[in-house]
Amino acid sequence: MNDIDIINDILKGNNRKYELLVDAYQRQVMATCMGFVHHRDDAMDLTQEVFVKAYRALATFQGKASFATWIYRIAVNTCLEHLRKKKKKQTLWLFDQGNDRMEPSHTQTPQHEAEQNELQQQLQSAIDSLPENQRIAFVLSKYDELPQAEIARVMMMTEGAVESLLQRAKKNLQKKLSSLAKEF
The missing domain is CATH 1.10.1740.10 (RNA polymerase sigma factor, region 2, helix turn helix motif)
Incomplete structure (x- = not known):
């Protein structure tokens, strides 16, 4: 059915x-x-x-x-x-202490887990700061693993527009995360 x-x-x-x-x-x-x-x-x-x-x-x-x-x-x-x-x-x-879908390793030290949580929070913060359309396309692509054609239907735009949004989202995330890396 x-x-x-x-x-x-x-x-x-x-x-x-x-x-x-x-x-x-x-x-x-x-x-x-x-x-x-x-x-x-x-x-x-x-x-x-x-x-x-x-x-x-x-x-x-x-x-x-x-x-x-x-x-x-x-x-x-x-x-x-x-x-x-x-x-x-x-x-x-918008972020919790790490992604609920990630299982912590039992062999990690508390310091390593804290560092991983901090990195996860920074990544989530960077994603949350993306412009709305970029964030939607990125979430549907990376979290839901939808193909670009399906994302285009959900967002009511062309596949080319989705591809462009994903490229801009990745560039924006690289900029945001590379500037964070310089702080450490």
Whole structure:
């Protein structure tokens, strides 16, 4: 059963089928959210919010793009909305003590782990400081490992524009991180 069949069944009243879509896309949506907020609990909350929004808007899904593209767009918009609200309330502080997806090595010294955490925070801060479109393209490419064609559909732009955004994002990150390296 493909996504369109599942969606049609849901729209006919078989709401239990929505669980199939959640199961199919939850990991990818969670990875997208982690790429924006860098904190597992926030990413889990946002993932749930994405699926609630998608469910409520399911009747508006037209099938012009794949369901995956549609839900990624909802995820990106939900994360950006969350970050804007958070920025209004307080100073933007988007990183936790390291990436929740990384497992610390048990052979590392506390000093080495602290240095790794500091580097991770600097990387996350550099990513967060990218212009919005560059950050979206970078997160979808590196965290979700989406091909440029899919990123182009999610961002509603050409593949060439996505490639350009990714190149500029990498250059910006290199500049930001090389200036940080000079401080050490």
